[in-house]
Every structure is written in C-alpha cells, then in structure tokens.
Amino acid sequence: GAVVSQHPSWVICKSGTSVKIECRSLDFQATTMFWYRQFPKQSLMLMATSNEGSKATYEQGVEKDKFLINHASLTLSTLTVTSAHPEDSSFYICSAGIGAISGNTIYFGEGSWLTVV
C-alpha cells in the first residue's frame, strides 16, 4: 500500500531556533499534503494545506510566518517551525491522499514529536 514517511520521528530544539520536519510520499505523487498538530490528549488540528508548486493555505489562527511550508516536489512537503517556543511542543503529523477519496486512500505519516526546551 501507499506509504507516507515523516522525518524526524522526534526532535528536541532550543527555544528560538528553527526545526524542519519532512513528509514524503514514497510510492505515489501527492499534489496536496496536509499538516496537523496534536497536543497531548487533544484532537488532530489541521494547520495547513500544502500545495505542490504554490503557496500553502493556512487554517484560521495558524501563523504562516511561523510555520513555513514548502512543497517543492510531488513527493516532498516540509514544515519548518521558526523561532520555536516551548508552547510549540507538540506532535506534528502529515497526510496525503490519492485520487478520489474512498477506503484507504488517505495516508498519514508516522508523526514527529517536537520538544522545545
């Protein structure tokens, strides 16, 4: 089945620094990918839609200058958390879909744990 791979699985960074998370579709091309954030004991909140070759579209309340998304190829989207602060510590997860949505056609990455100290 189609696989979406996310890297790194976990990362610790110092407050004020930036960290990049990668999301790759391994055996299919994804013109659109999605980024979610999940705080402990909470739901997956959609942050933004990553569009290949164009700007990402962000959900209301998500700072586009803080969460930079780049989708430079059909198999790779990156999320960069800039000037990270402890409150950005969370589980970040990406997803991508194939064709018409039905059955197992939405694939999630493994997720990335970010801890900002």
Add this chain to the structure above:
Amino acid sequence: GENVEQHPSTLSVQEGDSAVIKCTYSDSASNYFPWYKQELGKRPQLIIDIRSNVGEKKDQRIAVTLNKTAKHFSLHITETQPEDSAVYFCAVYNQGGKLIFGQGTELSVKP
C-alpha cells in the same frame, strides 16, 4: 468551515459490552466519514469508513451508521475487548478536500 462534534469524550465499558461513539457535522456537502483508532504517539489507523451514499456499514465487531439528513454518524463496537481500549476519532472529508477530525473519545474496556 466544517465543524465536527464528537461525544462522549471518555467512555468506559465492561468487556463484552457494546460501545457507541457519536459525531455530528455541519457541512451537508461532506461525503466521506472515516473512523480512526489512535495509540499514543502514533499515526491514526483507519478502522472503518462510510460514504454519503450508504447508510450503514459493518466489519465484524465494528459498524458505522450515517444519517445524512441529520448530519450525524456513529461508531458501534460490539463484544468489546481490552485491546479495543484506545482513543477513537471520527473525521469528515468535505468538498474542500480537507479531513476534519472530531475531538476524540478515550475508550476504556475493563476486563
């Protein structure tokens, strides 16, 4: 935008009993409704889904019902087992191409 409400937030049942989790949504154009099981720190796992042209779908101990008129759908787990304990999320895929999640239900199955 789409608004997805999920209840209850926690559910505790005895092994062998049934568990029901309910979700409502706001966008009548939504057409795909998956349910996910998520273990801590891992990606959501699809357990069952239903499309808007179907009212009910069953897979062994798990079933989902959809009332499109009322804009709500439910997950039914029968003969629950301790390994069913997890967090369950409903989700709604709308015409905008986005998958929006409910708040989640922490299910605990007591032996």
